Amino acid sequence: MTSETMSGESASPESMTSAITLTAVTKTYSAASPAALQGVNLDILPGTSTAIVGPSGSGKSTILRIIAGLEDANGGRVRLAGRDVTTLLPEDRGIAMVFQRPLLFPHLTVLDNVAFADRAAGLSRAQARKRARKHLELVHMAEFGGRSPHSLSGGQQQRVAVARALAAKPSVLLLDEPFSALDSGLKGDMHAMIAEIREAVNPTILFVTHDRDEASAMAERIVVLENGQLLQHDTVDHVFHRPASLAVARLLGGKNAFEGTIENGVHHSGLGAVAIDADVEPGPATLVFRHEAVTSTLRQPTSGTDAAALATRHADAAACQRSGPRALHGIVTATVQRGPRREVIVRVADAEVHTEAAPGRPLAVGDLVTVSLPCEALWAVPRQ
Amino acid sequence: MTAVPTVTTVTTPLAPGPARPRRRQLRAALLVLPAVIPVAIVVIGGVGATLLQSLGLMPLVGAAELSTAAFDDTDELLTSALLSLSIAVVSTAIAAVVGFFTAVLIISGNWGGRIVTVLSAAAVTVPHLVGAATVGLLLSDSGVLARLFGISPDAWPALVAGPTWFAVIAEYAWKESAFIALIIVGTLATRITSYDEAAAVLGAHRSARLRLVLFPLAAPSLLVASAIAFAYTLGSYEVAWMLGATYPEPLSVMALRLFNTASLTARPEAAAIGVITVVLTAAVVGAAMLGLRRMRAWR
Numbered sequence: 172m173t174s175e176t177m178s179g180e181s182a183s184p185e186s187m188t189s190a191i192t193l194t195a196v197t198k199t200y201s202a203a204s205p206a207a208l209q210g211v212n213l214d215i216l217p218g219t220s221t222a223i224v225g226p227s228g229s230g231k232s233t234i235l236r237i238i239a240g241l242e243d244a245n246g247g248r249v250r251l252a253g254r255d256v257t258t259l260l261p262e263d264r265g266i267a268m269v270f271q272r273p274l275l276f277p278h279l280t281v282l283d284n285v286a287f288a289d290r291a292a293g294l295s296r297a298q299a300r301k302r303a304r305k306h307l308e309l310v311h312m313a314e315f316g317g318r319s320p321h322s323l324s325g326g327q328q329q330r331v332a333v334a335r336a337l338a339a340k341p342s343v344l345l346l347d348e349p350f351s352a353l354d355s356g357l358k359g360d361m362h363a364m365i366a367e368i369r370e371a372v373n374p375t376i377l378f379v380t381h382d383r384d385e386a387s388a389m390a391e392r393i394v395v396l397e398n399g400q401l402l403q404h405d406t407v408d409h410v411f412h413r414p415a416s417l418a419v420a421r422l423l424g425g426k427n428a429f430e431g432t433i434e435n436g437v438h439h440s441g442l443g444a445v446a447i448d449a450d451v452e453p454g455p456a457t458l459v460f461r462h463e464a465v466t467s468t469l470r471q472p473t474s475g476t477d478a479a480a481l482a483t484r485h486a487d488a489a490a491c492q493r494s495g496p497r498a499l500h501g502i503v504t505a506t507v508q509r510g511p512r513r514e515v516i517v518r519v520a521d522a523e524v525h526t527e528a529a530p531g532r533p534l535a536v537g538d539l540v541t542v543s544l545p546c547e548a549l550w551a552v553p554r555q
Numbered sequence: 556m557t558a559v560p561t562v563t564t565v566t567t568p569l570a571p572g573p574a575r576p577r578r579r580q581l582r583a584a585l586l587v588l589p590a591v592i593p594v595a596i597v598v599i600g601g602v603g604a605t606l607l608q609s610l611g612l613m614p615l616v617g618a619a620e621l622s623t624a625a626f627d628d629t630d631e632l633l634t635s636a637l638l639s640l641s642i643a644v645v646s647t648a649i650a651a652v653v654g655f656f657t658a659v660l661i662i663s664g665n666w667g668g669r670i671v672t673v674l675s676a677a678a679v680t681v682p683h684l685v686g687a688a689t690v691g692l693l694l695s696d697s698g699v700l701a702r703l704f705g706i707s708p709d710a711w712p713a714l715v716a717g718p719t720w721f722a723v724i725a726e727y728a729w730k731e732s733a734f735i736a737l738i739i740v741g742t743l744a745t746r747i748t749s750y751d752e753a754a755a756v757l758g759a760h761r762s763a764r765l766r767l768v769l770f771p772l773a774a775p776s777l778l779v780a781s782a783i784a785f786a787y788t789l790g791s792y793e794v795a796w797m798l799g800a801t802y803p804e805p806l807s808v809m810a811l812r813l814f815n816t817a818s819l820t821a822r823p824e825a826a827a828i829g830v831i832t833v834v835l836t837a838a839v840v841g842a843a844m845l846g847l848r849r850m851r852a853w854r
């Protein structure tokens with residue numbers, strides 16, 4: 172089984188065209204603490220939007236700060252558009268960064284905040300303001316130019332912060348959890364704004380978030396970090412549905428993982444025998460699939476048919492597609508409402524499967540259900 | 556016949572708008588009263604008594620009689636006032652510039668900044684009288700520096716008690732620059748790093764950050780600290796008395812001399828100088844407060 176990119180990407184001759192290239196970057200804050208980053212290799216292509224996700228302390232923000240030049244790496248190189256910037260000051264790197272707090276300068280109006288980069292570059296106030304107005308229009312804040320930053324809401328301030336960063340004409344736009352303090356409605360507005368900006372000016376964006384939904388909404392690729400190590404850098408779909416390891420699956424909220432063994436393309440576990448459509452090596456492996464991709468539907472009890480029997484029905488199938496989608500039978504052991512969706516935990520044979528209730532079919536504990544496993548949702552990772 | 560549905564509007568009794576803020580303001584006023592009352596007694600009582608004495612309404616001997624005689628020697632008063640203002644303006648300006656850059660150095664967080672922090676904190680704890688004595692020993696024609704450079708007293712410039720008031724200005728500038736630096740550091744230390752980083756990643760070089768971010772953000776505390784330093788410098792006497800020329804006298808030194816003179820009739824003149832000093836100080840501090848209100852960073 173191969174993911175598109177596993178455990179980071181090494182610098183290659185092609186990486187000279189990358190917007191950002193990290194080569195064996197390490198960072199340790201103190202001798203007593205573990206390394207914040209351990210030999211991270213990463214290539215970010217121009218014009219793409221990439222999310223860095225990982226638990227607290229995994230090194231997400233450290234990567235951004237090292238790219239920005241706000242922290243010095245203990246080892247490794249940082250290249251922007253092929254240019255080695257490892258030893259350059261932040262102001263000489265041609266990047267812009269938006270922080271978790273907007274950090275708008277309180278002594279400047281909104282317009283002058285956006286005009287800041289041009290003023291710092293030596294443009295006259297009038298010229299800088301003229302250019303700033305265009306960027307304020309881009310974030311739908313043109314009418315707020317004369318206001319003080321403190322008179323704006325949190326979401327408006329963050330819009331201005333993004334406009335201010337874009338006005339610096341950066342080769343790379345770095346966003347360090349910029350929308351984490353906003354409510355879900357405002358976050359949606361911000362994601363739409365970023366999409367508009369990408370359409371208008373197509374910057375290379377690298378952003379840190381702890382929100383998986385935000386990562387998939389704003390990025391086409393995701394970098395997964397844990398304990399300073401890059402676990403996977405891949406497309407959004409692959410990271411969620413084709414994780415490189417069980418750790419990646421867990422970090423991205425995967426709830427279904429069944430240890431077992433692969434033989435002839437079929438995974439055997441407490442769940443039964445499940446054929447996998449992937450180039451899988453025989454041997455110990457963990458079957459993983461997203462609970463969102465699996466639905467439970469109510470069924471009438473049928474005599475003599477149990478989950479194990481249905482599961483083993485496909486034991487000899489060579490591949491999932493040939494054998495058709497899995498249909499496991501089980502009993503509901505718990506349900507959890509999550510907003511409009513309802514998570515249903517189903518006991519199937521010796522295992523518990525996290526699923527979603529089909530829309531409009533209320534399920535309760537004790538119900539007998541059929542669990543549908545689409546072939547596309549199934550994946551196996553080497554057992555760790 | 557169908558019944559016509561009636562629409563009833565339910566009105567929720569609202570708390571009267573202005574009452575709550577007014578009650579809150581009153582509560583806040585009551586809470587600060589214990590601090591305001593003693594300050595008011597000292598300031599209003601002291602300044603009021605000085606004013607009454609300067610106008611002949613509170614004589615030590617004789618009957619009270621309204622008179623502006625204590626303010627009559629206008630030439631002398633003008634000379635002293637100009638001298639006091641000059642010393643205060645020059646020493647405060649130097650202290651503000653040195654204090655600001657000292658604060659920048661401290662905020663930078665490097666080892667040089669840490670040394671400067673210790674030196675500034677130490678300078679603030681030294682009393683002005685001790686500072687004046689130290690500066691006198693350092694800068695006088697037979698002082699440490701003259702001996703260190705091997706310059707004879709005749710060739711050494713009159714830094715102490717000379718016409719330039721160099722030693723007085725140097726002492727005030729040294730002490731007040733440390734005070735101003737610590738005030739700026741105290742107000743900026745927690746937030747300046749973030750703003751500095753935000754400016755740096757927008758392409759602003761060090762000089763641009765200093766001009767466009769650091770100075771404007773430090774300006775309110777710089778102005779307030781400078782106003783305090785100015786008021787102190789204008790009103791204090793000991794440094795000018797120890798290190799200054801005998802003539803002309805700054806207002807504070809003249810007031811002290813007249814107050815301590817054997818003639819009790821000189822008391823109104825001493826009080827008049829006190830009143831002039833208060834008026835000058837109030838004018839400068841008032842202008843500083845007006846300037847502060849106009850600053851966007853303060854608002």
